[in-house]
Amino acid sequence: MTVLQPHLAAEVGVDESFNAEACMNCGICSAICPMDIPHLPRELFRYVELGMRDEVLAHQETVFSCLLCKLCDVNCPAGVHIADNVRSLRHYFNRSVFRI
Amino acid sequence: MALPTGATIGILADNLRLRRSVLPIPTEDAVRWTRGLGLPRGGRRVLYTGLMYQLIPYIEGLVTAQEQLGDSWLAGFTGVGRQVNKLLNISRFMAHPSREQREAWDRIPRNVALVLQRAGVEFGALYEEDLYSGALAYDLGADEELREHAQIVYAALRRNGVQEVITIDPHTTNMLRSVYPTLIDGYDLRVQSYLEVLTEVAPIPTHRLEGEAAIHDSCVFARYEGVVQAPRDLLEGAGLTLREPEHSGTQTWCCGGPLESLFPKKAAAQAARRVEELRAVSGRGVTMCPLCYVNLQKAAKDRMRFEDISDFLRQAYEA
Numbered sequence: 001m002t003v004l005q006p007h008l009a010a011e012v013g014v015d016e017s018f019n020a021e022a023c024m025n026c027g028i029c030s031a032i033c034p035m036d037i038p039h040l041p042r043e044l045f046r047y048v049e050l051g052m053r054d055e056v057l058a059h060q061e062t063v064f065s066c067l068l069c070k071l072c073d074v075n076c077p078a079g080v081h082i083a084d085n086v087r088s089l090r091h092y093f094n095r096s097v098f099r100i
Numbered sequence: 101m102a103l104p105t106g107a108t109i110g111i112l113a114d115n116l117r118l119r120r121s122v123l124p125i126p127t128e129d130a131v132r133w134t135r136g137l138g139l140p141r142g143g144r145r146v147l148y149t150g151l152m153y154q155l156i157p158y159i160e161g162l163v164t165a166q167e168q169l170g171d172s173w174l175a176g177f178t179g180v181g182r183q184v185n186k187l188l189n190i191s192r193f194m195a196h197p198s199r200e201q202r203e204a205w206d207r208i209p210r211n212v213a214l215v216l217q218r219a220g221v222e223f224g225a226l227y228e229e230d231l232y233s234g235a236l237a238y239d240l241g242a243d244e245e246l247r248e249h250a251q252i253v254y255a256a257l258r259r260n261g262v263q264e265v266i267t268i269d270p271h272t273t274n275m276l277r278s279v280y281p282t283l284i285d286g287y288d289l290r291v292q293s294y295l296e297v298l299t300e301v302a303p304i305p306t307h308r309l310e311g312e313a314a315i316h317d318s319c320v321f322a323r324y325e326g327v328v329q330a331p332r333d334l335l336e337g338a339g340l341t342l343r344e345p346e347h348s349g350t351q352t353w354c355c356g357g358p359l360e361s362l363f364p365k366k367a368a369a370q371a372a373r374r375v376e377e378l379r380a381v382s383g384r385g386v387t388m389c390p391l392c393y394v395n396l397q398k399a400a401k402d403r404m405r406f407e408d409i410s411d412f413l414r415q416a417y418e419a
Contacts, residue, residue, distance in 0.1 A: 034353050034370060064105050064362050067370070068239055069319040069354035090241025098106030100113055100242065 004051040012048050012056075012092045015084070020045035022080045029072035029082060040066055041082045044089065056089070057097065063089045103166060105362055107178035111185050112361065113242040116249050121151065121232040123158050123191055130154050131227050133206040137213050142260025143224035147216065147294070150233040150272030153208040153390045160394060161195030163364050208390070211410035212268050212294050218417045219303035223266055229256040233275035239358055250275075250283045257289060264290045266297055268410075270320035270327070270389050278324065293321070295330040295388070298413070305338040305416040312341035313407070314382035316374070316396065317352035318389040331388055331409055338416035343381035353377060356399075357391030371399035379404050386412060 012018065023045050030042060039062045047055040056063075068083045076082060094100040112122040130151055139147070181190055216223060231253050237246045253276075257265065267273040270293070277291035315335070321327035328349045336342055347353040356370030375396055378385050385406040387393040397406045 034347075034373065035366070060105065061363075064240075065359065065366060067319070067354045067356070067358045069358070070323040071319070071351065071353070074323050074350055087239070087241050091243050092241075093106075094109060094113075094241050094243075098110060100106070100110050 002052055003054065005053045006051050008051040008053050008056070009048050011096070012088050013085075014091070015088055017081050017084050018088045019079075019081055020048050020085050022078045024078050026077060028075050028077065029080075032071055032075055034069070034071065035065060035067060037062060037065060041072065041080070041085065045080075045085065048089070057093075060093060060097070063093060103362070104178045107182045108362060109240050109242060110182045111178075111190070112240065113237055113245045114182065114186055115189070115191070116232075116234060116237050116242070116245045118186065119189060120249065120252065121155075122234075122236045123155055123162060123195075124189055125151065125154060125158055127228050129202050130230065132203065133209040133213075134225050134227060137210070137217075137225075139213065140224040141227060142262060144261065145221075145223045145264040145266065146230075146257075146260070146262050147209070147213055147223045147225055148257075148265045148267055148272065148276070149209045149230050150235075150267065150269065150275070151230065152232075152235075152269040152272055153205045154202075155232070156205050156390050156394055157197035157201040158191070158195045159360070159391075160201075161197050162191060163360055165194040166361075166364055205390075208408055208410050209268060211408075211414040215298065215410065215413045215417045216266070216294060218306075218419065219298055219301045221266075221297060221301060224260075226256060226260055226262075229260065231256060233272045235271035235275050236361060238275065238279055240361075247283050250280050254280065254284050254287060254289075262289065264292070266292055266294050268294055270318040270325060271391070273327070274320050274324045293325070293327055293330070295327060295334060295409070299330040299333055303417060307416055307418055308339040309335070309412055309416050310339065311384070312343055312382050313384045313386040313412075314343045314345055314378040315348065316345070316355070316378055316385055316387050316392055316406075317349055318387070318392055319352060319354045321388060322350050322352050331386075334416075335386065335409065335412055338412070340386075340412060342386075345377040345381050347377060355387075355389075355392040355395040357389075357395045360391070360395065367395060368399060371395040375400045375404060 356367035359367040388409045
């Protein structure tokens with residue numbers, strides 16, 4: 001059973017630039033990612049938007065494996081701030097999981 | 101195996117809060133590059149290193165130690181290491197670069213200072229107040245520590261009467277130009293990379309550069325800061341033939357460096373892929389970021405030789 005947390009997106013996106021909801025799942029980011037990261041950014045952003053906290057936490061290594069190189073950012077037709085959104089996810093991990 | 105992510109970020113964030121750098125280095129290593137240059141302290145315009153090049157020999161040592169630790173039973177004690185590190189800087193025991201290794205990196209900020217002086221640009225330096233920008237803390241999402249640190253860096257710049265900052269590497273450029281304004285109310289410094297300053301001043305090269313090199317654009321310069329044309333104009337203007345790899349300019353491929361602190365093996369794999377792209381167009385490469393240089397040269401071993409862009413420019417503008 002998946003437990004949904006309706007406030008997850010607001011908790012992750014404390015920065016106003018967080019715009020995971022703009023993603024239209026076109027897949028350009030996945031196609032050009034030099035790291036071939038399978039879950040970033042599309043799936044993870046969906047989990048955040050849907051409040052699926054456990055799914056987000058299960059992908060900790062994925063979140064911290066992004067290069068933040070912005071190759072996906074500059075090619076995203078929807079203008080999603082992908083690297084900034086990933087940083088927001090990292091900040092969420094730091095506060096909520098690692099207690100830094 | 102990698103070290104535990106949370107504890108590793110914790111150590112880096114604690115270091116920034118307690119010691120003003122994710123990886124604290126002795127002051128002597130931070131300021132040695134200024135010797136004999138006669139740079140005034142502070143003033144309207146300063147050359148700001150953000151310690152990026154000075155940190156490299158320590159980063160290399162730490163990454164080697166991390167790789168060894170990650171594969172050993174000691175990895176499970178990283179959390180304990182974080183607690184110890186709050187009292188005692190443990191990175192001092194993990195990275196021991198030789199004097200020769202440490203002094204070798206003074207060359208880059210010295211190159212930049214000499215080229216700028218040669219071009220008639222006037223500037224000072226902050227010496228021991230030239231602090232690390234917090235770039236890695238920003239990348240890792242340690243926002244609270246970064247916000248506090250940015251205020252300290254800005255205060256040091258203001259205290260020294262600085263209005264304009266000339267940066268060397270892409271990460272410090274990005275932090276001081278694009279990130280700090282989002283963290284500090286009233287931030288009003290003008291920040292330019294030395295490559296941009298030189299392009300504006302447009303000094304005439306005194307020596308012609310021979311041969312060719314594959315250009316490796318830094319992701320941060322190309323996609324975060326829009327610095328793409330300046331390095332090309334300077335190098336080609338001095339006679340160097342630049343070879344563009346398949347992924348170039350705003351579509352450049354990362355060197356893998358951003359993963360070095362958490363996943364060194366993933367960083368090495370990405371660097372190896374990038375080296376193959378660069379090798380396909382030339383046996384000699386030019387980089388403009390210390391992290392790119394180290395990661396790519398380590399992956400290339402003796403199959404390809406990389407040089408920092410400032411080494412080329414120093415040669416082109418030598419007296």
